[in-house]
Amino acid sequence: MQLELISFKLCPFAQRAIISLNAQNIDFKMTYINPMNPPDWFKEISPTGQVPLLKVDDTPIFESLVITEFINEISTENFHPTDIVKAANNRSWIIYSSDILGNMFTIITGDEEKFNSAKTELMERFAKVGAAKAQGKFFNGDEFNMIDAAFAPIFMRLAWINEFTDNAIPLTELPEIAAWSDAVLALDVVKNSVVDGLDDVYLSNIENREGYLSTLLID
Ligand SMILES: N[C@@H](CCC(=O)N[C@@H](CS)C(=O)NCC(=O)O)C(=O)O
Known part of the structure; x- marks a missing residue:
């Protein structure tokens, strides 16, 4: 194949x-x-x-x-939890992560009002995901699963936004999400999932969109 x-x-x-x-x-x-x-x-x-x-x-x-x-x-390995109820629950949250990607899009394209409402919604959604997350490094505990892969692009873009601005979307009030993001972004399989220099391309994308976020960029 x-x-x-x-x-x-x-x-x-x-x-x-x-x-x-x-x-x-x-x-x-x-x-x-x-x-x-x-x-x-x-x-x-x-x-x-x-x-x-x-x-x-x-x-x-x-x-x-x-x-x-x-x-x-x-694959010969299962990228979901073996418990089928847990796996179905993970799939539900994976679909939910696509809505969060929608918030991320508005955050980079929207005017100040849209930016602020997308940021509020993002935090509310993260709080719900955080409440569903198990103890441990990743969503289900210590194993890196498909759900962590689904959230990785969100975490990566959020980290870039916070680096390019004075921490415009802080995760300080959601420490469990911040710790999960750190654990996911530390993995080579996540780091190697994008081409070199993609952060610069993302920065140019933010600039070119000319949304409110572009006014928060620092040198
Ligand atoms: N629901 C789709 C969304 C895919 C999507 O939005 N792809 C964007 C790029 S990230 C795209 O192809 N945009 C071009 C277009 O919509 O014509 C999925 O999960 O694969």
Whole structure:
């Protein structure tokens, strides 16, 4: 079975799939395309025009959560907890993490009012996730699972935003989320899931969006 993952370099949804593939030791070919000018061959195989898309031989699999579940099915290791109720609960929170990515998008694009309401909603959502999280380094305890991979792109972008600003989205009131973020971001499989210099690309993205966040950037 030949796997080819197609994405844009900055796509947080694709980053989940990259982490899952690498954490589960599955060989794949990575192909980055230009979001401003996707090639014709991609338009032909992608029904939505969105990335990530995993080509499995000639079959396109799309939607990041379907891709990560597929990766888990072809892996010899289980990237979810073995308890099926816990696994289902993890899947629910993984879907919830996509809504949090929506908050992150508004945080980098919105005016001051939208920025502030997205930040408030982000904190409320994090508080709910924090209440559901088990004791230990990761969401389920000491094992790094798919749910941690799903939150990794959020944590990485949040850390960049806080580095580029005077800590515009502090996690000080949510220490369990801050500690979880630190544990996830310390892993090589997470660090290696993005190309070198992606933080600079993200910074340029914030500048180019000209939202309220761009006024908070420091040198
Ligand atoms: N629900 C999708 C969302 C994917 C998504 O929004 N991808 C963005 C890039 S990060 C995209 O392809 N945007 C281009 C477009 O919508 O045309 C998933 O989880 O895979």
